[in-house]
Amino acid sequence: MKVLVAVKRVIDYNVKVRVKPDNTGVDLANVKMAMNPFCEIAVEEAVRLKEKGVASEIVVVSIGPKAAQEQIRTALALGADRGIHVETDDEVQSLEAAKLLKSVVEKEEPKLVILGKQSIDSDNNQTGQMLAALTGMAQGTFASEVVVEGEKVNVTREVDGGLMTVSLKLPAVVTTDLRLNEPRYASLPNIMKAKKKPLESMSPADLGVDIAPRLSTLKVEAPASRQAGVKVADVAELVDKLKNEAKVI
Amino acid sequence: MSILVIAEHDNSSLKQATLNVVAAAKAIGGDIDVLVAGENCSAVAEAAAKAEGVNKVLVADNAAYGHFLGENLGELVAEVGKGYSHILAAAGTVGKDFMPRVAALLDVAQVSDIMRVESEDTFVRPIYAGNAIATVKSSDSIKVITVRPTAFDPVAGEGGSAAVEQLDVVKDAGLSQFVSEELAKSDRPDLASAGIVVSGGRGMQNGDNFKMLEQVADLMGAAVGASRAAVDAGFVPNDMQVGQTGKIVAPQLYIAVGISGAIQHLAGMSDSKVIVAINKDEEAPIFQVADYGLVADLFEAVPQLEEELKKVL
Numbered sequence: 001m002k003v004l005v006a007v008k009r010v011i012d013y014n015v016k017v018r019v020k021p022d023n024t025g026v027d028l029a030n031v032k033m034a035m036n037p038f039c040e041i042a043v044e045e046a047v048r049l050k051e052k053g054v055a056s057e058i059v060v061v062s063i064g065p066k067a068a069q070e071q072i073r074t075a076l077a078l079g080a081d082r083g084i085h086v087e088t089d090d091e092v093q094s095l096e097a098a099k100l101l102k103s104v105v106e107k108e109e110p111k112l113v114i115l116g117k118q119s120i121d122s123d124n125n126q127t128g129q130m131l132a133a134l135t136g137m138a139q140g141t142f143a144s145e146v147v148v149e150g151e152k153v154n155v156t157r158e159v160d161g162g163l164m165t166v167s168l169k170l171p172a173v174v175t176t177d178l179r180l181n182e183p184r185y186a187s188l189p190n191i192m193k194a195k196k197k198p199l200e201s202m203s204p205a206d207l208g209v210d211i212a213p214r215l216s217t218l219k220v221e222a223p224a225s226r227q228a229g230v231k232v233a234d235v236a237e238l239v240d241k242l243k244n245e246a247k248v249i
Numbered sequence: 250m251s252i253l254v255i256a257e258h259d260n261s262s263l264k265q266a267t268l269n270v271v272a273a274a275k276a277i278g279g280d281i282d283v284l285v286a287g288e289n290c291s292a293v294a295e296a297a298a299k300a301e302g303v304n305k306v307l308v309a310d311n312a313a314y315g316h317f318l319g320e321n322l323g324e325l326v327a328e329v330g331k332g333y334s335h336i337l338a339a340a341g342t343v344g345k346d347f348m349p350r351v352a353a354l355l356d357v358a359q360v361s362d363i364m365r366v367e368s369e370d371t372f373v374r375p376i377y378a379g380n381a382i383a384t385v386k387s388s389d390s391i392k393v394i395t396v397r398p399t400a401f402d403p404v405a406g407e408g409g410s411a412a413v414e415q416l417d418v419v420k421d422a423g424l425s426q427f428v429s430e431e432l433a434k435s436d437r438p439d440l441a442s443a444g445i446v447v448s449g450g451r452g453m454q455n456g457d458n459f460k461m462l463e464q465v466a467d468l469m470g471a472a473v474g475a476s477r478a479a480v481d482a483g484f485v486p487n488d489m490q491v492g493q494t495g496k497i498v499a500p501q502l503y504i505a506v507g508i509s510g511a512i513q514h515l516a517g518m519s520d521s522k523v524i525v526a527i528n529k530d531e532e533a534p535i536f537q538v539a540d541y542g543l544v545a546d547l548f549e550a551v552p553q554l555e556e557e558l559k560k561v562l
Contacts, residue, residue: 016512017377026381094349095358120493123376124361129319129349138424139319141346144487154428159342160441160496161259162488165428166318172424178477178494179487214358218371218384226519229540231531235553238525238543243561246523246540248445248502249469 001111001148001170003046003055006101007039007075009068010121023219026121035071038116040078041176044183045146046114047079054148055112057081061104063097065089069199076194077186083199084108088211092204094122096211098130103207105135110171112153117142117175128175138168144179250279250369253330255322255338255348256297260287260315263296265442266339268403271300273396274337275404276366280304282333283411286325288315298411301404309416316427317343323350324420330355333391334369340395340497341441348395357389362497364400378493378516398441399499399520433488437463440489443472445502446518448491451478452507452528452547459485461551462506468558474498474518476508492517507547510535527551 011017012032020027035043049055060075062068063086072083086100105113118125132139140146140155144163147154148170156165158177186194204211232238242249252274257264267283274281283297286309294308307329313321326347330336336351338344340362352359364382365373371386372394440446447466449459459473466473474491475484491498493516503521508514510526510533518524519538526539527550536542543550 011377013513017380019381026377093358095353095356098353118494121377123378123493124359125345126349126352126359126361129323129346130353130359132320133323133350133353136424138422139346139350140425141319142342157342158487159430160488162430162432162486164316164430166316167426167428169424177487179481214389215360215385215387218386220376220381220383223375223379223382223519226524226538226540228537229524229542231536231542231544235543235545235550235557238541239554239557239561241541242502242523242525246502248523249558249562 001055002057002059002108003049004105004108004110004113005042005046005058005060005075005080006115007043007060007062007071008036008119009033009062009064009071010036010119013037013120019220019222023221025217025220033067035074036116036119038118038176040183041178041180042114042116043075043078043080044181045176048181049148050079059084059108059110061086061101063088063092063100072199073194074186076197077191078184082197085199085201086204086207087201088204090211091213092211093213093215094124094126095130095214096209097127098134099209100204100207101131102134103209112171113173115173115175117177128173132173138172140166140168140172140174142177143174144177146174146180250277250334251332252277252279252281252335252337253333254281254283255326255336255344256283256285256293257339257341257343258285258287258290258293260290261292263293265403266341266398267297268300268406269398269401270337270339270396271302271404272401273363273366275302277335277369279334282307284309284326284329286314286322288312294413298413299407299409301409303409303411306411306413307416308413309418311419313419313421318425318427319346319350320422320424321420322347323354324422325418326351327354328418328420329416330391335392335394337394337396339398344395348393352393355391355393357391357393358387359393359395360385360387361395362397363394364397378512379519380512397497399497433486437466438470438472440472440474441496441498444500445469445471446474446498446500447471447504447506448474448476448508449479449506450476450508451482453479453484456484465551465555465558468555468562476514505535506551508535509533510538
């Protein structure tokens, strides 16, 4: 079966972000960018499904500026077969991303679509669910285990109280949690081979999707910083301060 | 304006997060109806009817909603929510699962995890693991919103007397089925709403050592949390994880033991009122946010803490 994986180019997770002085956003100039960590897990899961003989082809799709092709190439180096780049320099919000992905799903007809559960920049946690709704598919969100059995997929989900397993009809959408797998590293030969794999480029207009945002960001600020605390000498002093100074115990 | 709040519950009791969401709804202003969707959930509906500020409780009691499957809840809430200006749910795993589905079915954007209401269409939410705070304005006719419960003080759970109305809308998308669940059993308070949280990280070295933290937690009536490192290393189950991808907590007191304080962990606890860090590495980033820092080996400090607490509590 064919598996579609959506990946997003985001700021590297280790970077301490800086809010622009004019409060219009976060400063992305000269900042290290990378594949969203949850998307890496999605790619890895697709590759593992292929290694098990469950998936026959892995198509990776990314929406974003020209530079997002780097992240598609990374996915190709990790084992995806071909890439689709929906190129736009405009901001694409979750609902519009889901609509673009729906068009790609209609063209490609994958049995399984795997996305990360959230991107670490906008922290929305929406796109997979919205795509499932628009395509009328079942959804297995926050997956920590995915088992395909015939025309069904069993997904173990990380929920507030523990774990929950659901059985979904295929085609379905799965979004990954961190515990699903440990992504591999791309080897140099695979990175070289990935350069030759097919990568198709298209625009939102080609897919007939209006990507005008519904939410406007009025301002972006740095969070209130906490006042520097004090170091205590020993446990007795700590307990004394918690009881008599902070009065929290 | 009319606001629909989707109750969070376990079919037998109403979760406190619902009262926090009603508080967010009050901040928006307008009539507040609460939808209780579940299976054999009449006790939940009665509890919701007593919450302060609730106008009406709608009950959708059907096996289709028993396990809060996103496909079924999404269709139900999209249908019931059509007549409202705002649809709100707590940003727990249930709300995060079905609400974007509701938004897509209604063809509107969703505003996730709001921490403040500026006006009926403008909300404040964290981005980049809480390292930036965005004010966003929605131009949609229906605002679909998930609420960060810890950012709103709950309304009173008693004193209200809303009417309870049964809905006969049954939406079973037929796409998904519940198979099984494995819920962690604990007598300790719920992590997300606990007044005190004691968390351990990689420095705990193994799962058995978490018993030390549990003993301290039990003395204080605290919940026990963990960093991603501790969860990934298999010390404790994932539902204990505090952070950007785990639970967001904002207790009165947060005690971080053997946790370095990575950006992703701070995202889940930096709104705590008082933060205590116990770490042997005095360069650990956790000390930059800690109100009280103790540079010490946790294997000596935690048993001492237990002894000292026994003296004062």
